[in-house]
Amino acid sequence: MDIRLSGVSHSYDQFEVLRDISLEIPSGKIVCIVGPSGCGKSTLLRFIGGLEQPTKGEVLQIGNPPKDCLNPLTYIFQDFALLPWRSVRGNISLVLEDHGIRGARAEGIIADVLARTKLTEFHKALPKQLSGGMKQRVAIARALAVNPAVMLMDEPLSALDSQTRELLMDDLVNLWTRTPFTAVYVTHNLAEAVRLGHSIVVMSRRPGEIREVVHLETPLDQRHYGDSALEEKQKYLWQLMREEARAADAELVHV
Amino acid sequence: MSDLTPTTTGTAQARQVAFRGGGFAPASHRWIGVLVFILLVTLAELGTRQGWISPLTLPLPSDVLKTFGELYASGLLWAHMSVSLTRLFVGAVLGASLGVAVGVLIGLFSYVRAGLVPLTAALFPIPKIALLPLFVIWFGIDEGSKYALIAFGTFTPTVVATYGAVDNVDRSLIRMGQSFNLSWMSIVRKIVLPGAMPGILSGLRISLAIAIILLVAAEMLGAEYGIGAYILEAGSLYDLERLFAGVTILSLLGVTMSATIGLIERRLLNWRQ
Ligand SMILES: Nc1ncnc2c1ncn2[C@@H]1O[C@H](COP(=O)(O)OP(=O)(O)OP(=O)(O)O)[C@@H](O)[C@H]1O
């Protein structure tokens, strides 16, 4: 299942946030979206997942999601969004219960996603007992449980320290290499973008427009920490973003 | 500030960094409460026995205890308790459950909110005791008016606490529920209600204390039995021992209720930090 955005524009009252965004998200690829703060990245992601509607333009699903897919468009949130009163297992079963999946079938799915995110021993823990990185792994496990066609990730690693971020990036790469998934990955962090993105969409400052789409050909599992080719790309992206970021910053001061 | 500058002489004295992170962390010291209570009672007992508290102002605690024993032996204690507890239970359950239901509806639907929030604000400050005659006319002098008074008194604070609690449920969790296509019912049942539970329970603490206050008021009119009736009768006769025996029962009732809610909180809310 592909996603196509055509001519998406949006204003909150008189406040223009996004202008004429057209974008193709091909199946099985990770598309990263980078851009200065406040340019409308999160808003764009909410449109893709159907949590909000743009004032102009449309978001299209091309083709059908796979048969066993319970929730085609699935989010992973920056703040994890785990229910604090449910255990790790309970948080995952939450999203299965509504599809009538209980008992042995639910157990099977839960055991599988916990194993894939290396959380098997922690299935009884409450979120308050977990570190930030583990919480985000629970959120990833929860997303995997519904077998999404497209994962929508809004700065999923931003709340974590840089070591945990590295580890989780490796986890994501491993997950993708084993079974490629489609993802839209919003981030501030250019290093994350060049590690995980098959293509990187650079947005301008608000009102957000697409400035450039950068494609990376290196397979995900061959991109390593400190890779010089990746650093070149990262530098290039930084050049693109620098003036936007500076201008966006200055604008905020004037408001 | 000179002692903060690094010294090269090696003679600078080393001191422990002063600890200033104490307090503001509720810890359980239940025995202190019991101790304070025992201390006060002992003081009253000593004072009245030795004469520096006049027996007109305060009855002898041991006499109160004796009165209490007589009340128990005569079987009247249970007669008073059973009717009072029934009234309290029926009234509080009615008021609190209606209050939670209305509070949740206010929290969930903006039309209900627009319609009912001003009404609750108007009802809240009415001293419910003043309405007792009205309730007697509406619901009869028997149990009906007593249930109604207690229910009405617990209803308004429960509503206010509940819709505040629902408003405070983390919106991002609700968003999460929607993003996983949970049904509306599931979101309410599995996200909104558990998320509002801390606020609802602390509201319930206040509501139930109000229910006990109103129990006494309700038994002012047309009650033969009941703790409230017992206290009011003792009061009008200036029988301080019986008055205090009754008041003690009410206090114990309050402590028991508060402890019960505390127990429920520990059970239900162990997920909090
Ligand atoms: N519900 C809303 N009502 C009004 N304005 C909003 C709303 N949501 C977002 N905005 C505004 O729209 C702009 C874009 O917000 P958005 O959260 O999409 O930015 P972002 O690119 O995700 O920023 P960041 O990088 O800081 O997360 C911001 O200026 C924000 O103030």
Ligand SMILES: [Mg+2]
């Ligand atoms: Mg954002």
